Amino acid sequence: MDAWRQVMEVLCAVTPPDIFPVDPRMVLLLEIIHVLLKKVVTVDNMAAELAVKCSGMVMIMMVNLRHSLVLKTKQERIHKDVPEHQLEIDSRKKCDLKSENNMSTLRIILSNIIKWILSSSVSSQKLRANLYGALLNYLHIMFRGGLVDKTQAGPNDNTSVNSLDSSRHHISLAKINSDQGIPTMEILVSAGECLLQFLCLDCIGGHNICKLLALSCVNMLIDLDPHVSWITFLSMRGYIRNLIDSLMDSDVKLISVLETAPETLGPLYIYESKMVNIIHC
Numbered sequence: 001m002d003a004w005r006q007v008m009e010v011l012c013a014v015t016p017p018d019i020f021p022v023d024p025r026m027v028l029l030l031e032i033i034h035v036l037l038k039k040v041v042t043v044d045n046m047a048a049e050l051a052v053k054c055s056g057m058v059m060i061m062m063v064n065l066r067h068s069l070v071l072k073t074k075q076e077r078i079h080k081d082v083p084e085h086q087l088e089i090d091s092r093k094k095c096d097l098k099s100e101n102n103m104s105t106l107r108i109i110l111s112n113i114i115k116w117i118l119s120s121s122v123s124s125q126k127l128r129a130n131l132y133g134a135l136l137n138y139l140h141i142m143f144r145g146g147l148v149d150k151t152q153a154g155p156n157d158n159t160s161v162n163s164l165d166s167s168r169h170h171i172s173l174a175k176i177n178s179d180q181g182i183p184t185m186e187i188l189v190s191a192g193e194c195l196l197q198f199l200c201l202d203c204i205g206g207h208n209i210c211k212l213l214a215l216s217c218v219n220m221l222i223d224l225d226p227h228v229s230w231i232t233f234l235s236m237r238g239y240i241r242n243l244i245d246s247l248m249d250s251d252v253k254l255i256s257v258l259e260t261a262p263e264t265l266g267p268l269y270i271y272e273s274k275m276v277n278i279i280h281c
Contacts, residue, residue, distance in 0.1 A: 001050065005057050034108060038110075058113070058131070063137050069141055108130050111187050113138065134218060195216070199214045200218070200239045204242055208264075216273060218277060240278075
Protein backbone atom coordinates (compact mmCIF):
# COMPACT_ATOMS: atom_id res chain seq x y z
CA MET A 1 0.00 0.00 0.00
CA ASP A 2 2.81 2.39 0.90
CA ALA A 3 4.68 1.60 -2.31
CA TRP A 4 1.55 2.21 -4.40
CA ARG A 5 0.92 5.48 -2.54
CA GLN A 6 4.44 6.70 -3.30
CA VAL A 7 4.11 5.78 -6.98
CA MET A 8 0.84 7.71 -7.22
CA GLU A 9 2.34 10.73 -5.46
CA VAL A 10 5.27 10.81 -7.88
CA LEU A 11 3.01 10.25 -10.88
CA CYS A 12 0.42 12.90 -10.01
CA ALA A 13 2.23 15.42 -7.83
CA VAL A 14 5.77 15.45 -9.22
CA THR A 15 5.58 14.42 -12.89
CA PRO A 16 5.43 17.61 -15.03
CA PRO A 17 2.45 18.22 -17.38
CA ASP A 18 4.56 17.88 -20.53
CA ILE A 19 5.34 14.26 -19.57
CA PHE A 20 1.98 13.37 -18.02
CA PRO A 21 -0.62 15.78 -19.52
CA VAL A 22 -3.41 17.20 -17.40
CA ASP A 23 -6.35 15.51 -19.14
CA PRO A 24 -5.22 11.86 -18.82
CA ARG A 25 -4.04 12.69 -15.31
CA MET A 26 -7.55 13.85 -14.35
CA VAL A 27 -9.12 10.75 -15.93
CA LEU A 28 -6.77 8.49 -13.95
CA LEU A 29 -7.32 10.33 -10.66
CA LEU A 30 -11.10 10.35 -11.02
CA GLU A 31 -11.22 6.63 -11.78
CA ILE A 32 -8.89 5.60 -8.95
CA ILE A 33 -10.71 7.75 -6.36
CA HIS A 34 -14.03 6.29 -7.51
CA VAL A 35 -12.86 2.66 -7.39
CA LEU A 36 -10.96 3.02 -4.10
CA LEU A 37 -13.90 4.62 -2.28
CA LYS A 38 -16.34 2.09 -3.74
CA LYS A 39 -14.26 -0.77 -2.34
CA VAL A 40 -13.53 0.82 1.03
CA VAL A 41 -17.10 1.72 2.02
CA THR A 42 -18.26 -1.87 1.43
CA VAL A 43 -15.64 -3.38 3.76
CA ASP A 44 -16.67 -4.05 7.35
CA ASN A 45 -14.17 -3.86 10.22
CA MET A 46 -11.25 -2.59 8.15
CA ALA A 47 -7.98 -2.40 10.07
CA ALA A 48 -7.53 1.12 11.47
CA GLU A 49 -4.03 1.53 10.00
CA LEU A 50 -5.19 0.47 6.53
CA ALA A 51 -8.23 2.78 6.73
CA VAL A 52 -5.99 5.75 7.59
CA LYS A 53 -3.68 4.98 4.65
CA CYS A 54 -6.60 4.60 2.23
CA SER A 55 -8.23 7.82 3.40
CA GLY A 56 -4.88 9.59 3.10
CA MET A 57 -4.60 8.42 -0.51
CA VAL A 58 -8.12 9.65 -1.26
CA MET A 59 -7.24 13.07 0.14
CA ILE A 60 -3.93 13.27 -1.77
CA MET A 61 -5.60 12.30 -5.05
CA MET A 62 -8.44 14.77 -4.46
CA VAL A 63 -5.86 17.53 -3.88
CA ASN A 64 -4.14 16.56 -7.13
CA LEU A 65 -7.46 16.46 -9.00
CA ARG A 66 -8.20 19.98 -7.78
CA HIS A 67 -4.72 21.15 -8.77
CA SER A 68 -5.10 19.52 -12.21
CA LEU A 69 -8.41 21.31 -12.74
CA VAL A 70 -6.80 24.65 -11.86
CA LEU A 71 -3.92 23.92 -14.25
CA LYS A 72 -6.33 22.90 -17.02
CA THR A 73 -8.33 26.11 -16.56
CA LYS A 74 -5.14 28.18 -16.86
CA GLN A 75 -4.14 26.32 -20.02
CA GLU A 76 -7.56 26.89 -21.57
CA ARG A 77 -7.32 30.62 -20.86
CA ILE A 78 -3.90 30.78 -22.51
CA HIS A 79 -5.08 28.88 -25.60
CA LYS A 80 -8.59 30.33 -25.86
CA ASP A 81 -7.72 32.37 -28.98
CA VAL A 82 -5.72 29.60 -30.65
CA PRO A 83 -7.61 27.51 -33.27
CA GLU A 84 -8.19 23.98 -32.00
CA HIS A 85 -6.54 22.37 -35.05
CA GLN A 86 -3.29 24.14 -34.16
CA LEU A 87 -3.17 22.63 -30.69
CA GLU A 88 -1.38 19.31 -30.31
CA ILE A 89 -4.23 17.88 -28.26
CA ASP A 90 -6.28 14.86 -29.24
CA SER A 91 -9.93 15.77 -28.53
CA ARG A 92 -10.59 12.14 -27.60
CA LYS A 93 -8.13 12.45 -24.71
CA LYS A 94 -9.72 15.57 -23.23
CA CYS A 95 -11.26 15.26 -19.79
CA ASP A 96 -14.44 17.26 -19.31
CA LEU A 97 -15.52 17.00 -15.68
CA LYS A 98 -18.87 18.54 -16.66
CA SER A 99 -19.76 15.55 -18.84
CA GLU A 100 -22.66 13.43 -17.66
CA ASN A 101 -20.49 10.39 -16.89
CA ASN A 102 -17.91 12.36 -14.93
CA MET A 103 -20.55 14.31 -12.99
CA SER A 104 -22.21 11.01 -12.09
CA THR A 105 -18.85 9.66 -10.89
CA LEU A 106 -18.24 12.81 -8.84
CA ARG A 107 -21.63 12.46 -7.14
CA ILE A 108 -20.85 8.85 -6.22
CA ILE A 109 -17.48 9.98 -4.84
CA LEU A 110 -19.19 12.60 -2.64
CA SER A 111 -21.74 10.09 -1.40
CA ASN A 112 -19.02 7.58 -0.47
CA ILE A 113 -16.87 10.20 1.30
CA ILE A 114 -19.86 11.19 3.44
CA LYS A 115 -20.75 7.53 4.12
CA TRP A 116 -17.20 6.90 5.29
CA ILE A 117 -17.24 9.94 7.57
CA LEU A 118 -20.55 8.92 9.13
CA SER A 119 -19.40 5.32 9.69
CA SER A 120 -16.10 6.32 11.34
CA SER A 121 -15.67 5.98 15.09
CA VAL A 122 -15.27 8.96 17.39
CA SER A 123 -11.62 8.04 18.05
CA SER A 124 -10.66 7.94 14.35
CA GLN A 125 -9.15 11.43 14.28
CA LYS A 126 -6.54 10.75 11.57
CA LEU A 127 -9.11 9.01 9.40
CA ARG A 128 -11.62 11.83 9.64
CA ALA A 129 -8.95 14.50 9.15
CA ASN A 130 -8.10 12.86 5.82
CA LEU A 131 -11.77 12.57 4.86
CA TYR A 132 -12.50 16.19 5.81
CA GLY A 133 -9.56 17.21 3.63
CA ALA A 134 -10.98 15.16 0.76
CA LEU A 135 -14.45 16.65 1.28
CA LEU A 136 -13.07 20.19 1.38
CA ASN A 137 -11.16 19.71 -1.87
CA TYR A 138 -14.23 18.11 -3.46
CA LEU A 139 -16.34 21.15 -2.60
CA HIS A 140 -13.65 23.43 -4.03
CA ILE A 141 -13.61 21.39 -7.25
CA MET A 142 -17.38 21.50 -7.65
CA PHE A 143 -18.22 25.03 -6.52
CA ARG A 144 -14.99 26.98 -6.90
CA GLY A 145 -13.82 25.15 -9.99
CA GLY A 146 -16.83 26.19 -12.04
CA LEU A 147 -18.46 22.77 -12.40
CA VAL A 148 -21.67 24.08 -10.84
CA ASP A 149 -22.87 27.60 -10.08
CA LYS A 150 -24.75 28.63 -6.96
CA THR A 151 -27.48 31.24 -7.18
CA GLN A 152 -28.32 33.86 -4.61
CA ALA A 153 -32.02 33.13 -4.16
CA GLY A 154 -34.11 35.68 -2.34
CA PRO A 155 -35.36 34.95 1.19
CA ASN A 156 -38.96 34.80 0.01
CA ASP A 157 -38.28 32.50 -2.92
CA ASN A 158 -39.83 29.30 -1.61
CA THR A 159 -39.22 27.49 -4.88
CA SER A 160 -35.45 27.82 -4.61
CA VAL A 161 -34.86 26.68 -1.06
CA ASN A 162 -36.70 24.50 1.43
CA SER A 163 -37.17 26.18 4.79
CA LEU A 164 -35.77 24.60 7.94
CA ASP A 165 -38.09 21.99 9.35
CA SER A 166 -37.92 22.73 13.08
CA SER A 167 -39.52 19.41 13.99
CA ARG A 168 -36.77 17.40 12.29
CA HIS A 169 -33.95 19.97 12.19
CA HIS A 170 -33.71 19.23 8.46
CA ILE A 171 -30.99 21.28 6.81
CA SER A 172 -31.60 22.81 3.38
CA LEU A 173 -29.31 24.45 0.87
CA ALA A 174 -29.90 26.90 -1.97
CA LYS A 175 -30.99 25.31 -5.21
CA ILE A 176 -28.19 25.11 -7.74
CA ASN A 177 -28.65 26.79 -11.14
CA SER A 178 -27.62 23.64 -12.97
CA ASP A 179 -29.35 20.30 -13.45
CA GLN A 180 -26.01 18.57 -12.91
CA GLY A 181 -25.45 20.44 -9.66
CA ILE A 182 -28.78 19.73 -7.97
CA PRO A 183 -28.00 16.09 -7.09
CA THR A 184 -24.69 17.18 -5.55
CA MET A 185 -26.51 19.51 -3.18
CA GLU A 186 -29.17 16.90 -2.48
CA ILE A 187 -26.45 14.53 -1.29
CA LEU A 188 -25.21 17.19 1.14
CA VAL A 189 -28.76 17.91 2.26
CA SER A 190 -29.57 14.23 2.78
CA ALA A 191 -26.52 13.92 5.05
CA GLY A 192 -27.63 17.18 6.68
CA GLU A 193 -27.79 16.93 10.45
CA CYS A 194 -25.59 13.82 10.76
CA LEU A 195 -22.72 15.28 8.73
CA LEU A 196 -22.83 18.63 10.51
CA GLN A 197 -22.98 16.87 13.88
CA PHE A 198 -19.70 15.07 13.11
CA LEU A 199 -18.08 18.26 11.85
CA CYS A 200 -19.16 20.28 14.89
CA LEU A 201 -17.96 17.68 17.38
CA ASP A 202 -14.51 17.79 15.79
CA CYS A 203 -14.63 21.59 15.67
CA ILE A 204 -15.00 21.51 19.45
CA GLY A 205 -12.99 18.53 20.63
CA GLY A 206 -10.82 17.31 17.77
CA HIS A 207 -7.04 17.44 17.52
CA ASN A 208 -5.63 20.58 15.91
CA ILE A 209 -5.44 19.35 12.30
CA CYS A 210 -8.81 17.60 12.47
CA LYS A 211 -10.30 20.68 14.14
CA LEU A 212 -8.94 23.01 11.43
CA LEU A 213 -10.27 20.86 8.59
CA ALA A 214 -13.67 20.44 10.26
CA LEU A 215 -13.92 24.22 10.75
CA SER A 216 -12.98 24.77 7.10
CA CYS A 217 -15.69 22.34 5.95
CA VAL A 218 -18.32 24.10 8.08
CA ASN A 219 -17.17 27.46 6.70
CA MET A 220 -17.50 26.17 3.15
CA LEU A 221 -20.99 24.72 3.73
CA ILE A 222 -22.19 27.99 5.25
CA ASP A 223 -20.63 29.94 2.37
CA LEU A 224 -22.44 27.79 -0.20
CA ASP A 225 -25.84 28.55 1.35
CA PRO A 226 -27.02 32.19 1.15
CA HIS A 227 -29.77 31.37 3.66
CA VAL A 228 -29.59 30.60 7.37
CA SER A 229 -30.40 26.89 7.64
CA TRP A 230 -26.89 25.76 8.58
CA ILE A 231 -26.48 28.65 11.00
CA THR A 232 -29.87 27.92 12.57
CA PHE A 233 -28.78 24.35 13.27
CA LEU A 234 -25.48 25.53 14.79
CA SER A 235 -27.31 28.02 17.00
CA MET A 236 -30.06 25.61 18.11
CA ARG A 237 -27.52 22.98 19.16
CA GLY A 238 -25.33 25.46 21.07
CA TYR A 239 -22.29 25.19 18.81
CA ILE A 240 -22.06 28.93 18.15
CA ARG A 241 -22.11 29.63 21.90
CA ASN A 242 -19.41 27.01 22.42
CA LEU A 243 -17.37 28.60 19.62
CA ILE A 244 -17.56 32.02 21.28
CA ASP A 245 -16.64 30.59 24.69
CA SER A 246 -13.63 28.78 23.22
CA LEU A 247 -12.44 32.05 21.64
CA MET A 248 -12.58 33.75 25.03
CA ASP A 249 -10.53 30.92 26.56
CA SER A 250 -7.83 30.94 23.87
CA ASP A 251 -5.84 33.98 25.12
CA VAL A 252 -3.09 31.98 26.83
CA LYS A 253 -2.45 29.83 23.75
CA LEU A 254 -2.47 32.88 21.47
CA ILE A 255 0.03 34.69 23.69
CA SER A 256 2.36 31.68 23.40
CA VAL A 257 2.41 32.21 19.62
CA LEU A 258 4.05 35.62 20.18
CA GLU A 259 7.16 34.02 21.65
CA THR A 260 10.41 34.28 19.69
CA ALA A 261 10.31 30.59 18.79
CA PRO A 262 6.75 29.35 19.34
CA GLU A 263 6.29 25.61 19.68
CA THR A 264 3.40 25.66 17.20
CA LEU A 265 1.26 28.13 15.27
CA GLY A 266 -1.75 25.82 15.56
CA PRO A 267 -3.66 28.02 18.06
CA LEU A 268 -3.41 30.98 15.67
CA TYR A 269 -4.77 29.01 12.70
CA ILE A 270 -7.61 27.60 14.79
CA TYR A 271 -8.43 31.08 16.09
CA GLU A 272 -8.57 32.42 12.52
CA SER A 273 -10.87 29.58 11.39
CA LYS A 274 -13.19 30.16 14.34
CA MET A 275 -13.32 33.88 13.61
CA VAL A 276 -14.30 33.13 10.00
CA ASN A 277 -17.12 30.96 11.35
CA ILE A 278 -18.29 33.75 13.66
CA ILE A 279 -18.22 36.28 10.80
CA HIS A 280 -20.34 33.95 8.66
CA CYS A 281 -22.81 33.51 11.49
